[in-house]
Amino acid sequence: MNRSLSLIKFEKYFRLLQSLSPEIVVLSLFEREGQCVWSSSDVQSEDGLKLESHSGELREKSPGNFRWQQLEGGETVFSLCLEDEVDDCPLNLIVLTRAGETWGGAAVNAIRERLAALGECICNERDLNMELESMADELSIRYEELNLVYQSDEHSTGLYHAKESLRLLVAECTGALAVGVAALLLPGKNISIYDFDERNASIGTPGLQATLKDEYYERVKTLEAAIVINSSQDAVRHRLTSGLPCKFLLSPVEGGNGNVIGMLAVINSERRRDFSNSDRNLLGVMSKKVTKIIQVNYDSLTGLENTHSFESSVTGLLAKSRSHGVKHAILNIDIDRIGVINDIGGREAGDAAICLVAESIEKTVRTEDSVARLSGDEFGVLLENCPLETAERLAGRISQEIALIDFSWEEFTHELSACIGVAAITVQSESVAAILSSVEVARNAAKERGKNRIQVYEQGDTDLQRRRDEMQWVGRIQTALRESRFQLYGQLIQGLDAHNDERHYEVLLRMLDEQGELVPPGEFLPAAEHYHLMTNIDRWVVQQTFDQMLSMAGGLQAFPCHLSVNLSGQSMSDEDFSDFVCEQLKRLGSYTNLVCFEVTESAAIANLDEAKHFMAKVKSLGCTFSLDDFGTGLSSFAYLRNLDVDYLKIDGSFVRKIDVDPVSEIMVSAINQVGHAMGLLTIAEYVENETISLKLCDIGVDFGQGYALEKPKPLQACLEDIVREKQVANG
The missing domain is CATH 3.30.450.40 (GAF domain)
Structure with a gap:
């Protein structure tokens, strides 16, 4: 039918x-x-x-x-x-x-x-x-195109290693434009990335790759403009590709100063459709995203990766160590007495010395190693598949090569040297923060011993261990849990329609330090996630929230609002936790509908089967679910169909810019419309000013949350305020 x-x-x-x-x-x-x-x-x-x-x-x-x-x-x-x-x-x-x-x-x-x-x-x-079905399909297509842009934005924010970000972006070009080949060439950074659609594998010939690099890139660089070649009669195409039956769309990649530093290209077979102006515009946007990734992940002075990218690379190697048991190593290199060069020759002299050191390090390390400039005179090196002993020898060679640099500026000659810290990345490594802390501690210990020194971080070194332990959070979190030094806060989720007076509050968490001062969640939650403490924290939040609900005067039948409780991906994957939540919900009797559990899209997708099982088990008791940070994944709608949620919380990265960015406004509108088409209520985060609130009303978003509506405050105060308002209203 x-x-x-x-x-x-x-x-x-x-x-x-x-x-x-x-x-x-x-x-x-x-x-x-x-x-x-x-x-x-x-x-x-x-x-x-x-x-x-x-x-x-x-x-x-x-x-x-x-x-x-x-x-x-x-x-x-x-x-x-x-x-x-x-x-x-x-x-x-x-x-x-x-x-x-x-x-x-x-x-x-x-x-x-x-x-x-x-x-x-x-x-x-x-x-x-x-x-309506056709409109929904069209909205989904437009959403995927817009999300392609936002997905590449996500890659450029340091969530991935720089080269991995570029690889993902190239792969997205292949899928979004339905082409046989997508390629990114950045000759100055020695980057050549190709992505082939298996159905068009015949396009990917060595001759084509050489043509792109030697002929087409030079033409794009000269013209400083995009090139579209669809016609089989195009003389230039025939000459440059030896008559290969291909269609080309080429877009220049610009550096920070506007000069062409590379090319993004997509290629299709002769049988496929012509490239359109829409394709050209979209590839132009993706080229700008490449520029942004380079700007975000690469140092403008040396061309090396920067701190953002380097830390993402460390994350990747740690994951490989844990999954495959492979040993890697990390170096932290600090140039000695760079301040003296700056004082004598000025900033220009210091920059010249830094560039020479960067070039020396790149020439000394292996091809597969990653080199980054972390700060003014500090460099990092990641050594993949490298035992600690080999890393120490390589650090020695780097030190020797730096010492051989002949650096003169004006009438002065300067000796260059560096102190180097060395640390291992293994399956025993606790976290990225612990790895970076270890190598920095080793580097500082080397500097304390003088110039041109190398120090290896070893677990048995009590002095280095003491330094690193100063940075640890785990003990503080566990103590805070034992001593109940956490506090529940609430933030209003308000109906944006004048006729919608339904009250919701998101339950937020704050920690009290040893002195009784509030610690914001951004400081302790990342450590809790790294060290798998989130389930313990979630248990505390659920139990304390329900305790406050049950302690309200007048009982649950007079409870004034709905509460939204955040759950982590770790908790949803824990069968014992789902049993705990069900037992807690039974305390609420027939008023479980007052509770909404909020999970992030990324956590739900990462643990999709566990999330579906958890939701089904808990929803059977009458509560609801909200999907937080929705829209950040390229296949968001595909996953949404598999998750039994009631509310869709539009990611704040879209909402916060709708008053200045038309694309963000279109994104929010598309998510809102498809959410409504699927029978879900929508919530917009980060409503930071009245303009955003009014635009959300025009779009038709159901609820808003943000500082423009109400700042977070202790949950007990939120509930008491509502009760007081109702008492005043009832006389």
Whole structure:
């Protein structure tokens, strides 16, 4: 059956028809081939069997045809084939009337007119459903295009290692533009990234790659503009590719000063569609994203990776160590006495020395190693698949090569040297923060011993261990849990429609340090996630939240609002935790509908099967779920269909810019519309000013949350304020 028909509630049409013609006892709708789309009567009932037995001889294939027949028992069957401009398979409306009715010409015409009007309404609703489905599909397509842009934005913010960010962006170009090959060339950084669609593998020939690098890049660099070649008669294409049957779209990648430093290219076979202006514009946007990734992840002075990218690289190597047991190493290099060079020759002299050291390090390390400039005179090196002993020897060679640099500035000659810290990255490494802390501690210890020194961080070194332990959070968090030095805060989630006075509050967490001062969650939650303490924290939050609910004067029946409680991905994957939550919910009796559990999109997707199981188990007790940070993943809607949630919380990275960025406004509108189409209520985070709030109202978002509406405050105060307001309102 047509999906658009399945969405129609036919009962309302049957009731309308009976109000006009009470003698009608059964209404059925048949497709031309005899399949019953809907019937008001059970087909096994007496009336249903009568109508079914005569439906075949009364069904018409020509729209507009009307027939009727009196049965032996005195009942009458009327059939009308509906006019249908959309579907090649006309529908037949068939009704059965009770026995004993007399049918003159006027009465028959009245039935015909009513069936025709009813059929027109049904077809109109079906057509509207089809149009809405088409709009939803179109919105999904537009969303995917917009999300491609935002996904590349995410890559540029340091969530991935720099080269991995670029690789993902190139792969997204292949999928979004439906091409055989996508390529990124950045000759100055020795980066060449290719992504091939397996269905078009014949395009990826070595000759093509050489042509892109040697011919097309030079042409793009000269023109400083995009190039589109669709025609097989294009003389330039024929000359440069030896007649390869390909279509090309090439976009320049600019450096920080506007000069062309690379090229982003997509290639299709001759059989595929031509590249359009829309494709050209989208690839131009992606080229700008490449520029942004370079700016965010690479140092402008030396061209090396920067701290942002370096820390992402450390994250990647730590993951490899944990999954494969491979040993890696990290170096922290600090140039000695760079301040003296700055004092004598000025900043320009210092920059020149830094560039020479950067070049020396790059030449000394292996091809697979990553080099980054971490600060003014500080460098980092990641050594993949490298034991600590090998790393120490390589650090020695780097030190020797730096000492050999002949650096003169004006009339002064300067000796260059560096102190180097060395540390291991192994399966025993606790976290990225611990690794960076270890190598920095080793570097500082080397500097304390003088110039041109190397220090290896070893677990048995008590002095280095003491330095690193100063940075640890785990003990503080565990102590705070034991001593209940956490506090619940709340932030209003307010209905944006003037007629929506429903109150929701998101439950937030704050920690009290040893001196009783508040510690914001951004300082302790990352450590809790790294060290798998989130489940313990979530248990505390759930229990304390329910305790406060049960302690309110007047009991749960007078509880003034809904509460939204955040849960981590670690907790959703813990079967014991789901049992704990169910036991806690039973404390609320029949008022579990007051509780909404909030999970992030990334946590739900990362643990999809566990998340679905957790939601099903907990929702069976009557609570609801909200999906937080929605929209940040390229396949957000695909996953959304698999998650039984009630609220969609639009990611704040989109919301906070809708007052200045039209693309962000379109993104929020698209997510809101598709969310509503799926029957979900939408919430916008980061409502930071009135302009954003008004735009969200215009878009039709259901709820807003942010400082413009209300700042977080202790949860108990939130609840007391609402109770007080209600008491005042009730006199």
